[in-house]
Amino acid sequence: MEQTNTLNPLLQAYNTPFDVPPFGSITHEHYLPAFEEGMKEQSKNIEAITSQQAPPSFANTMEALEKSGKLLRNVSTVFFNLTSANTTPELEEISRQIAPVLAKHADDIYLNAALFARIKALYERQDALELRGEQRKLLEKTYKDFVRNGANLDAAKQERLREINKNLSLLTVRFGQHLLAETNHYELLITNQKDLAGLPASLIEAAALSAKEAGREGWRFTLHNASVMPFLQYADQRHLRKEIYQAYINRCNHDDERDNKEIVTQLVALRAEKAALLGYASHAHLILEENMAKTPAKANELLQQLWTAALPVARQEAKEMQALMDREGKGEQLEAWDWFYYADKVRKEKYNYDAEALRPYFKLDNVREGLFFVAKKLYGLSFHPLKDVPVYHGEVSAYEVKDENKQLTGILYLDFHPRSSKRGGAWMTSYRKQSLNESGRVAPVISIVCNFSRPTGTQPALLTPDEAETFFHEAGHALHGLLSDVTYETLSGTAVPRDFVELPSQVMEHWAFEPEVLEQYAKHYETGEIIPASMVEKMKAATKFNQGFATVEYLAAALLDMSYHTLAPGKTIVPLLFEKEEMDKIGLIPQIAPRYRSTYFQHIFAGGYSAGYYSYIWSEVLDSDAFAAFKEAGDIFDAATATSFRKNILEKGGTEEPMQLYTAFRKREPDVKYLLQHRGLE
Structure with missing residues (x-):
């Protein structure tokens, strides 16, 4: 040793x-x-x-x-x-x-x-x-x-608590490992070129490259979002859309070595038992006590308010798509694997908007520079590439982040593309949190990890608008970590309640498509032409389209999370039966699945968001209201507003109660009307 x-x-x-x-x-x-x-x-x-x-x-x-x-x-x-x-x-x-x-x-x-x-x-x-x-x-x-x-607790209860914690630790690890293995296991291999009909050239090229790297002939599509989502949106072959969609929503649900159903059953039961041991009515009551929502009832109140507004919008969207299908005369009924495909067709018909046509204007390197521009304008930060800093993978880049006085703020790693060794999604994390020691401020080391579309043989990495927005989102988390200015690591940066932590990330999304920002970074990767104003107008007009679907699929998952975690101890459930009962109870239409179904709901079963997935929409009330402060100031880079947001929220970490931090910034509590306006649900 x-x-x-x-x-x-x-x-x-x-x-x-x-x-x-x-x-x-x-x-x-x-x-x-x-x-x-x-x-x-x-x-x-x-x-x-x-x-x-x-x-x-x-x-x-x-x-x-x-x-x-x-x-x-x-x-x-x-x-x-x-x-x-x-x-x-x-x-x-x-x-x-x-x-x-x-x-x-x-x-x-x-x-x-x-x-x-x-x-x-x-x-x-x-x-x-x-x-x-x-x-x-x-x-x-x-x-x-x-x-x-x-x-x-007394000794006997503490002993049982130890056993529960041991089992929970093992189950959450197994859940995440099963999901990664399942995602990597599946492939849709196309060998007939006719089956590629409707797919954009960039996706076809990426699929050919994926097949070659896997030692296959043809075109390979996977369950990584950068592959499966555009396939569902553009593939003309309905039977192939159905195949990959069903593979996607049935991950870890095949009664094999990667199945997660029994793990879900055990996790839910153990969490309920632990909460009862500690004197709480449910796991959700235990978790939410320390969040802004405080109680499951308060969180559910917001979710139900938004559900009531969003479900009729989703039903109307389904009717519009069915009408388009009827005009095609194939006698088909709208199914879940059709939604992305026909939503895109209706969007093009209503707004003359094609998200794929925007990709050339969202070169990844340019989006990164646009993000750096926003951070500079708001907070005086500059980002300097580092060549001699150790990284954990050859694709990772590192930056020294300096403040307006050229002093070190922190280190930022960027890791952009999917690989079999990386779990899905996008996240911010840290290798060192900010704190103070005898020598002064300890600079944080922050990392942004994503799964963006890769470059191909003929094109650089080109993002969809959604991917660009995701980058801005994770950068908001990164700024929360980088700009932290507290004494104790325990209270540093993102060490805040779960339903407050998404405020800094989601508020950053608002800058991504503002004209002043787009003209800085949204340049055609071949010609250098700034994205035309007409395209931006179409994009903005289309942003509220399909918001019924986007809101409903999210809320369905958030309500499912809350249903699992308000179960009383001793109640045994069969996960997918329970899931169906809960979705039927709230009236989820069959053409929409929850954003995450039980067997691959990593956020709540392996990712720290148990009884907390509602947090994104709770925080959206805050971020919509917060960005309105910049709009009301007449300048999205208003210095006084940016300074207040930095001093009262980004620098403070978890040193005060979240609502105190927010009202110090906004001088009042947030108003839900801005969220409803943002989503077009008024």
Whole structure:
């Protein structure tokens, strides 16, 4: 072990530019020893806190606890980021091994009676401690975290809680691994060129390249969004649309080694039992207590209000598509695998708008520069490419982010394209969170990970407008991490309630298609021509089209999440039967499936959003209202408004209650009318 530790790069000072992880030196053999050493070190640190004779103080207990486990956090951060963005069979095996060990280690901390006694003593006399605001928040959060993790339970209940946490840790790992394997397993291989009818040339070229890389003849389409979604939108061959759509919505639902149904059943039951142990009516009550919504009833109130507005719009959209199908005279009825295809046809008919025709104006490199332009105008940030910084994959690029005074703000990694080692979707994460130490501000290391369309042999990476918007979304999260300016890592950056964390990301989406921004980056990749104003007008006119569908499929998933997680303990469910009953109950039309069905709902079963998927629409109330502040100022780059948003929200992390932060920015609580206007649901 000693020799391993000496040679293990995870256990040494990184000695890299900006102290980023030395990715090139780390091998899978390093992780388990590093995890073991990290847990051992944190246990020693906590022993030092609990064994001291001095009475508890904020410094000797709270700040000491905050500093404990730094090594473990570093190891965990690198490992779990790579299992999402660049996994291997070896890393997946380590995940399965380490999950229950880490769960036990966390329980050993939260259920440490001596440690909790010191924290509780401070919490009960906090008014006498004369704490600064951030100190008070750290104490309050830590105390509640211990209580919510079983510190007040008796010994028998704590033992059962440990068993539940161990099982939950294993189940969530298995769920995510099954989904990645299933997504990588499926392929639709086309060998007859006639079956490519309707598909854009860029997609055909990408499919040919995918087939070649997989050692196949023909054209290969997969369940990665950059492949399956445009196929559903453009493929003329209805039977092929049906085949790939059904494969997509039945992921991990084939009663095989990648099936997730039993995992869902167990996760839901264990979460309900854990909530009951801790004294809550349901898992959702446990989770939402610390969110802005506070209760499932409050979250459901918003979801139902929007459902009532959106469902009739979706039904009308279905009627319009059916009318178009009737005019084609094939005698076909609109099915779920037809929606994307006929929505595109109706959109073209109503607005003379073709999203595919916009791709040449959304070259990925240009969209990135447009995003940097917005960050510069709003917050004075500049982005400088780094050549000698370690990265975890050859496709990843790194940037030094500086403020208006040329001082280091943070490091940003960008990782854009799908690969079999990367899970689906798009996300922001960090390799180091911002904090303060004796030397001053510790600069964060932030990463944006996406699954955008790849370059082909003849074209650079060209994005759809939706992909461009996604990039702006994740950049909003990144700015939340980069601009954080707090003392304690626990409260840094995106360490905010789940239904507040999407505000900084979603508000950034509003800038993506503003004319002042488009003229900076939306340039034809061949001619350099700025996107014509007529195209922009068509795009804006079409943005409210199909919003019934977009809102309904999202709300259906959010309501399904809440239904699962408001189940009482002891109630056993059959996932897909339960899903159907819940969707029938709310009147979901058969041509629309929830955005995520149970067996591939990674957000809630493997991604930290359990009882929290409603957060996106909750935050949309905030972001629509927040962007209206810029509009009301008469300038989307209004300096005073941008400064207020930065100072009151982006810099503050989780140091204050979210509504206090928001009202400090807006001088009032948010108004839902701006969301309804934005979605065209008024």
